[in-house]
Amino acid sequence: MIKSKQLKRPQLVLIVDDQEINRDVLGMILEDDYEIIYASNGREALQMIEEKRDRLSVVLLDLIMPEMDGFKVLDCVRNDELLKSIPIIVLTAERNAELRALEMGAADFITKPFDMHEVILARVGRIIELSEGRQLIQAAEFDPLTKLYSRNFFFEYANRIHQYHPQWHMDAVVVNIEQFHSVNALNGREFGDRVLAAIGEEIRDFLAETEGIASRFEADRFDIYCQQHGDYRALLEQVQDRVNALSNKASIRLRMGVAPWREGLEPVVLFDSAGAACSMVRGNYKTRLMVYDEEMHQRELMNQRLMNDLRRAVDDKELTVYYQPKYNVQCDPPRLSSAEALIRWNHPELGMVSPGSFIPLFENNGQISTVDNYVWDEAARQVAEWRQKLGVVLPVSVNLSRVDVFDPTLEDRLEGLIERYGLDHSALKLEVTESAYTDNAEQMIERISRLRARGFEIEMDDFGSGYSSLNMLSYMPIDVLKMDMQFVRNIAQSEKDFRLVQLVLDIAKYLKVPVVAEGVETEQQLDMLKGAGCDLVQGYYFSRPLPPEAFEELIIKEKQIERENKT
Ligand code: C2E
Ligand code: MG
Numbered sequence: 001m002i003k004s005k006q007l008k009r010p011q012l013v014l015i016v017d018d019q020e021i022n023r024d025v026l027g028m029i030l031e032d033d034y035e036i037i038y039a040s041n042g043r044e045a046l047q048m049i050e051e052k053r054d055r056l057s058v059v060l061l062d063l064i065m066p067e068m069d070g071f072k073v074l075d076c077v078r079n080d081e082l083l084k085s086i087p088i089i090v091l092t093a094e095r096n097a098e099l100r101a102l103e104m105g106a107a108d109f110i111t112k113p114f115d116m117h118e119v120i121l122a123r124v125g126r127i128i129e130l131s132e133g134r135q136l137i138q139a140a141e142f143d144p145l146t147k148l149y150s151r152n153f154f155f156e157y158a159n160r161i162h163q164y165h166p167q168w169h170m171d172a173v174v175v176n177i178e179q180f181h182s183v184n185a186l187n188g189r190e191f192g193d194r195v196l197a198a199i200g201e202e203i204r205d206f207l208a209e210t211e212g213i214a215s216r217f218e219a220d221r222f223d224i225y226c227q228q229h230g231d232y233r234a235l236l237e238q239v240q241d242r243v244n245a246l247s248n249k250a251s252i253r254l255r256m257g258v259a260p261w262r263e264g265l266e267p268v269v270l271f272d273s274a275g276a277a278c279s280m281v282r283g284n285y286k287t288r289l290m291v292y293d294e295e296m297h298q299r300e301l302m303n304q305r306l307m308n309d310l311r312r313a314v315d316d317k318e319l320t321v322y323y324q325p326k327y328n329v330q331c332d333p334p335r336l337s338s339a340e341a342l343i344r345w346n347h348p349e350l351g352m353v354s355p356g357s358f359i360p361l362f363e364n365n366g367q368i369s370t371v372d373n374y375v376w377d378e379a380a381r382q383v384a385e386w387r388q389k390l391g392v393v394l395p396v397s398v399n400l401s402r403v404d405v406f407d408p409t410l411e412d413r414l415e416g417l418i419e420r421y422g423l424d425h426s427a428l429k430l431e432v433t434e435s436a437y438t439d440n441a442e443q444m445i446e447r448i449s450r451l452r453a454r455g456f457e458i459e460m461d462d463f464g465s466g467y468s469s470l471n472m473l474s475y476m477p478i479d480v481l482k483m484d485m486q487f488v489r490n491i492a493q494s495e496k497d498f499r500l501v502q503l504v505l506d507i508a509k510y511l512k513v514p515v516v517a518e519g520v521e522t523e524q525q526l527d528m529l530k531g532a533g534c535d536l537v538q539g540y541y542f543s544r545p546l547p548p549e550a551f552e553e554l555i556i557k558e559k560q561i562e563r564e565n566k567t
C-alpha cells in the first residue's frame with residue numbers, strides 16, 4: 001500500500017456534505033489513503049465534479065442539503081456522458097432515501113452516523129477498484145482513433161450475434177487501404193490517422209442504417225459484420241469518396257472483400273474468407289471489390305491441402321523430376337544438347353498436379369526452397385548417374401525462384417551439389433525468370449553475378465514476359481535467353497508475332513548470347529525459328545517432359561544416331 005502511494009499520485013475523493021463535522025470525520029478516515037477535496041452543497045459539488053472529472057475516483061455524496069440536494073446531483077451526473085462513469089457513494093441516515101439513491105445509479109451507500117472506520121475505508125476502496133476495472137475495459141473495447149471495436153471485443157460480439165441470432169444473415173466485409181505504409185510515408189502519420197478516422201466515421205454512418213458492428217485492426221484493416229446488404233459497391237464508393245475529400249493531392253485507393261453469410265459458418269472463418277477475397281484485389285487496377293465464391297473456396301481448400309501435403313510428398317517420393325530435351329537446331333539433324341528439369345507431383349489422391357498450380361503457392365509461402373532443393377539434388381544426381389552409366393555428360397538446367405536467389409545459403413548449397421556429385425559447374429545450369437530481375441534489379445544482378453563467377457551458367461527464363469529495358473539487359477549477367485512461349489505460339493499465323501521473334505533474336509545477337517525457343521510444337525514453327533537464326537529449341541515437337549527412364553532411352557537413341565551419322 002505504502003509503496004503504491006509513493007509510486008503514483010493518490011486517487012482523488014470528493015466529499016460532499018453540508019455538515020462540517022461529517023466532512024471532517026470522513027476526511028479523517030480517508031486522508032491517509034486518498035487525496036481529498038470537499039464541497040458543502042450540491043451546486044458546488046457539481047462544479048467540482050465537472051472540473052476534476054478526469055481525476056476524480058469517487059464522490060461521497062450527502063443526500064439532504066440546501067441549495068441543491070444530492071438527488072439532483074446524482075441525476076445530473078448520471079445523465080452526463082462525460083461524468084456518468086464517476087462512481088457515487090451516498091451518505092444517508094434514511095432507509096428509504098438509500099433505496100431511491102441506489103435506483104438512481106449510486107454505486108453504494110454509507111450510513112450515518114459514521115462508525116466502523118474500516119468498513120467505510122473498505123467500501124470506498126472496493127468501489128474505486130470496480131470502477132477502474134470497468135474504465136479499463138471500456139478503453140480496451142474501442143479503438144480510440146476510429147471509435148470502432150477493438151479486435152477481441154469485435155469477435156466476442158460477432159460470436160454472440162452468430163450464436164444467439166442464427167436467423168440473422170450476417171456478411172463479413174473487409175476494407176483495406178492499398179499500400180497504407182506509403183500513404184503514411186508520403187503524407188505523414190497525422191494524415192494517415194485522419195484517413196483512418198474518416199473511414200471509421202463512414203463505416204459508423206453505414207452501421208447506423210444497417211444492423212452490424214465493425215472493428216479496426218492491423219493499422220488499416222476494417223472488419224464489418226453486418227446484416228446482408230445488397231450494395232457493397234455503393235458502400236465502397238461512399239468510403240472512397242470520403243477519403244478522397246480529405247486531400248486532392250494524395251491518391252488513396254481502398255479495396256474490399258466480401259464473404260456472404262453461409263449457414264453455420266463462424267465469424268472468424270467468414271472473415272478469413274473476406275480477407276482472402278480482399279487480398280485478391282491487391283494490385284488489381286480494374287476491380288476494387290471481390291466477393292468470395294465457391295470457386296475461391298475450392299481453390300483455398302486445394303491450396304491448404306497442397307501446403308499440408310508437401311512434407312509427406314518429399315518423404316514418400318511423390319515428387320519426381322521430369323526432363324525435357326533442348327535441341328541444337330543449327331546442325332543437321334538437330335542434336336540433343338541439354339535438358340530442363342521440371343518437377344512433377346504424383347499425388348496419391350489428386351493424381352498428377354501441375355507445377356503451375358503449386359509453384360506460385362509455394363513461392364508465396366516460402367516452401368518453394370523445399371521443392372527446389374529436392375529438384376536440384378535429384379537433377380545433379382541424375383547427371384552423375386547418366387555420366388557413369390552412359391558415358392555422356394548431359395547438362396541439365398534447373399529452375400530458380402526469386403526466393404532462392406535471395407537466400408544467403410544458395411551459393412553454398414549449389415556448390416555442395418557440384419562437389420558431392422563431382423560435376424563441372426557447366427553441367428548444372430540455372431534458369432531464372434525475367435520478372436525476377438525486373439523486380440529487384442540491383443540486388444538480383446549482384447547475386448547472379450556471384451553465381452556466374454563460380455562458373456554456373458545463367459539462362460534468363462520466359463524472356464519477353466517481363467519488362468527489362470534494353471539498357472538493363474546490356475548489364476544483366478546472363479548466358480542464354482529463353483524466349484517466352486507466347487512469342488512462338490502464333491508465329492506461323494501472325495506476321496507481327498514472327499517479327500517480334502526476329503526482334504528477340506536481334507537483341508540476343510546484340511548481347512552475344514544464344515536463344516532457346518520454348519513451346520515449339522510444329523515443324524513449321526521449327527523451320528521458321530531455324531531460318532531466323534534461333535539456336536536451340538525446346539518443345540513438344542521434339543518431346544514432352546519425360547520421366548528419367550524414358551529420358552535415358554532418348555539419350556541412348558540420340559547417341560546412336562550421332563554415331564551412325566559419323567560413319
Ligand atoms: P518454365 O520453366 O518456363 O518451363 C516450361 C514449361 O513449358 C513447362 O511446364 C513445360 O512442360 C512446358 N512446355 C514445354 N514445351 C511445351 C510445348 O511445346 N507446348 C506447351 N504448351 N508447353 C510446353 P511445366 O512443367 O508445367 O512447368 C511450368 C512452370 O513451373 C515452369 O515454367 C517453371 O517456371 C515452373 N517450374 C517447374 N518446375 C520447377 C521447379 O523445379 N522449381 C521451380 N522453382 N519452378 C519450376
Ligand atoms: Mg524454366
Ligand code: MG
Pocket residue numbers: 461462482484518
Ligand atoms: Mg520458360
